[in-house]
Amino acid sequence: MQTRPIEITPRELETLRVRFQPLIGLCIDWFSIPSPALPGFEPSQMAVIVNTILDAALPQIEMLATNPENLERLKEIGLRKAPRLIGEREGYPDYMHTSGYRVELKGLFVDNAELGLKRPPTKREPSARLKDNVTVTVVDPAKDTLMVVAVQPQIIEKAICRPVVVDVEVFSMIECIRARDQRLLATGRWLGGTIPQVVKKTSRSKFLAGEVLTDADYEKDTNFGKLKRIPYPPLQAFMRKHGAI
Numbered sequence: 001m002q003t004r005p006i007e008i009t010p011r012e013l014e015t016l017r018v019r020f021q022p023l024i025g026l027c028i029d030w031f032s033i034p035s036p037a038l039p040g041f042e043p044s045q046m047a048v049i050v051n052t053i054l055d056a057a058l059p060q061i062e063m064l065a066t067n068p069e070n071l072e073r074l075k076e077i078g079l080r081k082a083p084r085l086i087g088e089r090e091g092y093p094d095y096m097h098t099s100g101y102r103v104e105l106k107g108l109f110v111d112n113a114e115l116g117l118k119r120p121p122t123k124r125e126p127s128a129r130l131k132d133n134v135t136v137t138v139v140d141p142a143k144d145t146l147m148v149v150a151v152q153p154q155i156i157e158k159a160i161c162r163p164v165v166v167d168v169e170v171f172s173m174i175e176c177i178r179a180r181d182q183r184l185l186a187t188g189r190w191l192g193g194t195i196p197q198v199v200k201k202t203s204r205s206k207f208l209a210g211e212v213l214t215d216a217d218y219e220k221d222t223n224f225g226k227l228k229r230i231p232y233p234p235l236q237a238f239m240r241k242h243g244a245i
Helices: 010-023 035-040 043-064 068-074 173-187 201-208 233-241
Strands: 079-081 095-097 102-109 144-157 160-172 188-191 195-199 218-220
Touching (some): 010 068, 035 160, 144 173, 160 173, 195 201
Antiparallel strands (some): 095 102, 144 160
């Protein structure tokens, strides 16, 4: 009889969550914008910059310490960049933890209504996603986690805006991937097992009527894996907590 693979437990996730708590309140001073320049930035533009810097900074987290006390706290984070093949940009996972767990990082930009950013008429959806290269075959259910770091731009001193980590949450990666894929299969399919596709808007009536669909009725899911669209309740709750839903 085939047994279910061992999976990471809520207790293990809580242990990691505690290890990452020193990140909260951390000011990332590698990026700063004078207040008068803020109207030139849309929240989505700032989000791209902040998340890119966050990804680069975390493996060198001790360098972000602003004083000796912060340095000692940040040394306990325990993250290091995971091995990569030469030229491989979209490898998985992002980090290895000193405890042996693997960590995929996603940044969640939290808008700050007090800042005079250039806001578009309609709010743009966060772009962070679990891409189609992260499948159940590459995820280690017992070791893999998704860490979402919520970062908000704040005026720190002398009218200078810098990103500040306001929250951190850790999720079971296998649970997130299952929820992501179940959502796809409810209204779409995997083409060749690798390309996520959804039913075209023009073919929705055929789909709802239970008619047989052809390849022409499907198109690539350009929103596949976006965190906001993954129906995993703990992840949804975290996104909702920070205004992404």
